[in-house]
Every structure is written in C-alpha cells, then in structure tokens.
Amino acid sequence: MSANELAAYEQQREALIAKDRALRLDNKYAGQVTELEKNADNIVRAIRTEEASTIWSAEHPEIAHPFPGMEFLTGKSIIDQTKLLKILHKMPKGALLHAHLDATVEAPFLLKAALEEPAMHVRVTQTINAQTISTTLPEFQALPVALRPQGASSICSGTYESGSWVSIQAARSSFSSELGGPGGFDSWVLRGMTINPAEAYGTHNTVTKIWQKFGSTFLVSGGFVLYMPIFEKYVREFLRSSVEDGVLYVEPRINFWFKTFVDADGNDTVSHSDVLKTFERIVKEFKAELAAEGRSDEFVDAKIIYSSLRFIKPDELVWYLEDCIEMKKEFPHLIVGFDMVGDENVLFPLKFYLKELLQFKQMQRDAGVEIPFVFHAGETLGDGTAADDNLYDAILLGTKRIGHGFSLVKHPEIMRLCRERDIALEVCPISNEILRLTSSMPMHPLPILVNHGISVALCSDDPSVFGNMGLSYDYYQVLVSSEVSGLSQLGAMARDSIQHALLTAEEKEVAVGKWTKQWNRFLGTIADGSAML
C-alpha cells in the first residue's frame, strides 16, 4: 500500500463527501462565509462537544437517560444550564413561519392576564375535588354583565351546579385548600393549557393519544385568547417575546373558526375585520415603541395566515373562503396566506375540500387578490395514509410552503418539486417530538431534508403548549443532534427563512439587511465571549 494510493483514496473520499453534501444550505453559502463566522462556528462546535461530555454526561438524579437532543420536556432543565442555549437565545433567527397565534404566549402570562378581567368566568362539568381534578378541565368565557352570576360560588363546593359560571377570581380564591387553594387553581389551569412529560412520554405516548391532550389545551386557553382585552395583550406579548428571542418577522396562523370574538363587555360580537384592525394597530404600536427605543432593526413586521379547521364540511368552508377574501381586500398587507389546520391523521384530508379549494383560486381572480395556500401536510407517521397523501394535494394546489411535511422524505418526486419550486418546509422539531412523530431529535428526519437540499425553516408551532418559547429551543435541539451542522448552517437557515416568508421582494431585502446587521453583531459577541453570558 503506497502513500500515493492512500492519498488518492483520501482525495476520493473528500470529493465524495463534498458531492454528498453539495445540496446543503451551508454548502451553498460556504464561499461567502467570513473569517468571523468560521471562527464563531468553531467556537460553538467546541462548546457543543464540551457540553456533550460534561453537562449531558453528568448524573441527573431526576432524569434517567440524558443525551443531547433528548425528549424536550424531560431534558429542558438540562438545556437551560448550557452555554449553547445562551448563545442561541441571542442568535438572530430571521422569520418565524409556523406558529398558531393562540399558542404562542406563555401560559402563566395568559392566566395572569385573565385574572385581571372581571368579565372572565369559568365553569366545569362537575365539582372539582381530589377525585375529579385530574380529569376535569376548566372552560373559560368572558360574560356580559347581565349573564354574570350573582353572589359568590365555588367550583369546589358540593353544591356547585354543573356547568354554571363562576367568576375566575371567585373560583380561584375559593379553590379548595386541599387542592392547594389559589395556587392549586393556577396549577390546575396551567396544566390544562400545557403538556407535561408524564403525559407526552407516559400516559399519552402515541400520536393519537397526545393529540387528544394537545387538542384539549386549546379548549382551555380559547376562552382567554378570544376575549379582545386579553387578545391585545396576547398579541403584544407574542411580538415582544419573539423579538426578545431574536425573531424579526412573524407570520402566525390565526384560527378564524369562531366567526366572532368577544368584546370588552363580554359580547360575542367582534367581527374578523375588527380583530384584524386590532392586530394591525398593535403591530403598529409595537413598531413605534421599538423605533422610540432605537431598536427598529430588531423587527420588520407581522403578517397573518388565515386558517380554518379540517373538521368542517366542504360547504361550510365556503363561508371562510369568502371571509378570507374579504379580509384580504380590507387588509391586503396583513393577510398573506390560507391554511386548514388540525390533526391530519383523524380529520378530513385536503382532497375532501378539493372542489372548494380549486374554486378559491377562481374567487381570488374574480376579486383581484392573491392569497397563496400554505398548507399543513404530511404531519404524520403514515406511509400512504390520507395524512401522508395530503402532500400530493398540497403540491398540486400550489402550496407556497409546507407546514411540517414530516413525511416528505418518503416522496422523491415531491422532494424534487420542492427543490425545483423552492418550496420550503416549516419544520417544528420540538412539536414533532412532543406529538410523538419522533422519539427524540436524533431520530428526526431533519438531516435528511437538509442534505437533500430541501429548504427548511425551523418553527415553534405551539410554544405555549410545548414550553419551547421563541425559537432558541428548536435551534438548540437541531444543533446538538448533528455533527455536520454548526452555527453556519443555523445562520443560513435563519437567513433563508426570510427568503421564504410571504413578503414582497422589497420587504425581504429590508429584512435580510436587518438580519445581516444583527448576524454580524452576534458573531462579534461570540468572538468576544459576551454571547455566552
């Protein structure tokens, strides 16, 4: 074996690896990477390696099998100890392209806001006691004065009448001391709005079961978010916390299934138009506040993907399609897409709505507007199931991006089309894991997508339910589960997320400009060590 032969092999090997990775985003941009970025990438890789053998290899008495990329709800307390998370929290992340607005703000914030509202009331189907508390969920609603109950009552009292409303403050202050009193009330409500590790990895450890729990969280939080005084605070907090986490543009899906929201007086009469006016005003105010603080570079805008639900009948859908067009006409710069949401594994497939969805295109032409589809599709473990086949219809209907696309890797032709048409996938690592499509991040198909040249935008999906506030945790799980991907890959994904936002070319240019400034500043903080603090 001559040295020449070994050298020749080494050359072939390098060429093969380069060819194999040629479709990756970080490879695409490799030529443009600055020395500063290379240096930062190396520093981050070194920290990752070190923390894998220190923090992740240490004994954690409460955690049976710690490893980087492990089950998020179990491993979060370890993640929170890492320098890597600190760095990623400061990283500029570009656009958040997949988040359900009503699950974007921390549950305690929402509860606190609700507790400040005299109109907010709660009811339950049975008296809350030690036997019923774990299986009974609170239902909240803001009530007009005329419907509010007279006198104090307790949902823990033996005389509580099933289904009768009690003011949230009264219910809280009278919550049985055996169940923890007011603090017990808070815990009970928060548990109802979130998924905990015992549920995700124990009692509900299948896609079907965890979706039941997941769906129930929206029934609890819904009564809060639909109430306009809370909605305002909620949207503001969503924007604030997004910017705090380094996100400069958000494109949430708003579920418009309820045809009206609830006004300050508790009347269920607020039109979608008024909801959007409020949203628009808050975004405007938020921008003004940032400008006043000299922080305009940190935020670009917020736009909305109008969403309906996949359990409605096709003829019911028509109302929403018409409503969506009306909203687009009234808020042309705000409504940027249309989607239908809900568990693909059990609800109707896109194909079920085919006639109406095709009609929608004609309706848009007639109205002189353009509202691209941005469909959830393939959020499933199925192979050839209706949920998996949604990918075919999403593509044929011309979707601009794919929500989740977890099963896309099984479809070579759709992958080819995604590359050809530059259709990005909105990948939600932590959501996928908690909803049991993957058991941990190393099992997630993300590296398959990345290496096959599919554009990917990392997204948080429903952070209030999963606890993955912002995008830092999702970026963390991705970074620690791959030796190939480093900071440069994450940066390229962040920049690319802006390219796949439903913005105009001019808006994208502005956003990329702001991101690039942020990015270079961020790289500097890695070099000088302040990013780790």
Added chain:
Amino acid sequence: MSANELAAYEQQREALIAKDRALRLDNKYAGQVTELEKNADNIVRAIRTEEASTIWSAEHPEIAHPFPGMEFLTGKSIIDQTKLLKILHKMPKGALLHAHLDATVEAPFLLKAALEEPAMHVRVTQTINAQTISTTLPEFQALPVALRPQGASSICSGTYESGSWVSIQAARSSFSSELGGPGGFDSWVLRGMTINPAEAYGTHNTVTKIWQKFGSTFLVSGGFVLYMPIFEKYVREFLRSSVEDGVLYVEPRINFWFKTFVDADGNDTVSHSDVLKTFERIVKEFKAELAAEGRSDEFVDAKIIYSSLRFIKPDELVWYLEDCIEMKKEFPHLIVGFDMVGDENVLFPLKFYLKELLQFKQMQRDAGVEIPFVFHAGETLGDGTAADDNLYDAILLGTKRIGHGFSLVKHPEIMRLCRERDIALEVCPISNEILRLTSSMPMHPLPILVNHGISVALCSDDPSVFGNMGLSYDYYQVLVSSEVSGLSQLGAMARDSIQHALLTAEEKEVAVGKWTKQWNRFLGTIADGSAML
C-alpha cells in the same frame, strides 16, 4: 368548478403519485403481477385493516399503548395472535443476508444443548444470591477433563470461590431454591442471553445503554456456541428453523475473532479450517435430509461472510485478512465476503483500518481469490459522526451490500451510487428498534429507502437476542407500518434478496426458480384460506 377541471386534477394527481412511487420495487414488477397475486395482495390488505381495528384496538391489560408496528418486545404477544403473522410465517422469504451466526438460534435451544454436555462449566465473579443475581452474568466454557473441578459445588453457596468453575449441571441442580432452583437457573441464563422489554424500553432506553446489554449477551452465549458439539447442533438448528420460516438461502456472518474453537474434549484447539469443515458437512447433511424428504425445493445453500471485530488494532487485522484468504482458498464456495462487526458508535471506524483493507484487495489478487466486502455501515443515529461516515468508506472500498445503512437516507450521493451500482441494504427492522435507533416501526426510515429505489433485504440480525426468530416478525413489522406496501412489495423484496446474495448467476437462477415455485404455491394458500390456519 367544472367536472372537467376536477377530472383533470384527478389525472394530474394519479400521475404525480405514480411518478413519486416509480422507483419502488413493487412498481418495477407491477406489470408482471398475476391475478392470483393481486388477489392475494388484496386479501392480505383487508386482513391488515381488519386486525388494526380489532386485535390492535382491543384492550390489552398488560400493554399500555398497542398499535401496529409498536415496540416489538412489548407487542409480540399481540402479533402472535394475528392471522397476518400466520400468513407471513408461510411466506417464502428468499435469502437471509444479515444474521450473526452466534445469535441465530433460540436461547432455550442453546441452553438445552449445553445442559447435555458434561464438559460444560460455569463460573461467576461472585456468589449468586438475591442481591447479586440481577447484576451478575454467568460465563460458560467447556473444559478438558483435567481442568474440571472435583466434587460438587454451588455458585449460590456462601463458600463459592469467585471465578472457580462448576459443572453446568451441578450449578443448575444446586441453584438456590430461593432463586427458583433449577428453573431459576435456566431463567437467569436465558435472561443473560436475551433482551427483555424492561431493558430495551426502560433501564437501557438509549443506543449506548442497550448496546452494553446487547454485547453482554454474546459473552454469555459465546462459551456455548464455540464448543464444537454444540456448534454442530446450533448450525443444524439454524438451517432447520430458517427453512421452517420460509428462508431458502442463508449467508450468516461468522465471527472468527477467536482463533480457535473448543473441541469435544474441551480443548481450545479447533482451527477455523476445521470449523468450516464442520459447517460444510452439516449443510451437506441438511441438504441430503431435505432431499430424502422430497423437500429440496425449500433450500438452496448456506454461505459465510467472514467477520472480524472493530476493536482490534490494524496490525492485528492482518492476521484475520490472511486467515480469511486461506479459508477462501480452502473453501472457495463457502466464504463469500468479509466484514468487521461491533458497535459503530463506540468502536473504530472503517477508516481506521484503511491501509489494511486496501492491502486486502492486493492480497486477494496475489492469491487469485475474490472476497467482496459486505460492510456494516451507518448503524447509527449520528449525523456526520464516525459511524455515519462509515458509509463513505464502505462505498469507496467497494462494498457489495451495506449492513444496516440506517443513516443512508441522509446521503443523497451515496443513495444515488447504491442505485447505480445496485448495492442493497440489509435492513433489520426489529434489531434497529430494540437497539433504539427507532422507537417503533412507523418511525423507521425503511419507506424512505423503498420509495427512493434503494434495494432492501429484510434481515433478522440477532434473532436469538431479540426474539424475532426467522424473518416473519420483521416482515410483519414492515407490512403493518405502511399502507403503500402490501404482499406484492414483500414478495418483490424476497425475490430481490436472492438477487443480492453473494451467489453466482447460475446459483441465483436456481434459487429464484425454487422461490417462484414456492411463491405461487403460497399465493394459492392465501386464495384458498389455508395460509391463515
């Protein structure tokens, strides 16, 4: 929306799905499928659907979350109740291309064989009692008369001297009654040779931890299998049980790390040449027995992939490479490949042995023999780790097939080369799941491989450790985890496995001929219902 537009959409949809699935093996053969096969495929699909909503949806008090394709060790008792398993047990499966010989025969068979051998002895590092039994493993060895202990002793006795040999029969009959007596001894030994659900899904629920348990099973069984009187029975039982499960050709990997095996008298002096002579004789006898029973159609042959281990030093490897060539010269029709085995995540990568492996090719040319590489590679969750990178070296070194290739789906260029060079993957679904590369079969990357046109041979790997005897269970897990794949896909895979065996073109023709006869007979038994009995 006109009917025409909908019809046009429907056409586009069908064309897209067809194009997306064009690379699949069942699509490749679709034109040749007989009416009998189409009918059988439909019957099997109907049974799958029915059992999903009956057996798999029923309450199973001992099993928390039953679903088709679930964790094998937990779900096996349900699988055993299905008609689908009965059918698959009778299905002709072609070639078994990835199995480690020393883990191919049921543990109880092995223990029973060992108990019949007066030379067989056992020792432990500490007295076995209620405190030590769960953490102490037995070590077995056949001893020459001179080294056998005088008088009876018990490994459960307080006076047992750590590390001293006791005859297996004495150890068993004197096993503490508090630990279950002789039956308790058997259970303890069997537990040491197998993985149970509490280990795989509880105490050892990571790749690293379960590999520790997995590796330890070979330390327990090794002393049995290396003893030639047992080895003979073992090989015979492997062949018998393979044929019983519908396998007509086997190509086991034999681990030749021990330079000698143990003869009937307990002397550790049996050369590899004598081991192979024995193997050859047993195969010959087995064929003769089948012929005498008029069953020659059920079996073709058994050949061997010479295997070394990935923890040796490169200079130690040279001995094995030379030995392998010697064996190939002596048994040209028996030795058909070379591999190196062991946990890729912790042992040396192929690259570590590069010089020697390249030299091996020259050594073969000098000796006028040809021994293709058939490397394990990519049996890992890693992305860009040394284990994942083994795929590059396996390909560059010219591997004929890839053992596992679990991470192959992350490598578009290697996938392309696999298609171009017709390199098949030896995919071991149940092994991958128990060794925690995937949590259940619906999460397994197999459909990705199949849809991307990668040839796949389903294999059992180490059935004595995992309990997936034969290939029926692996085929079962695959069949119930995909709506796309039906019996035709499984049949195409079985036939294809023969094409990827290391046989000559003539041998393959004979094997395919036998398989085709079996297959048509099998389809008939589905049509007439006898396959379900």
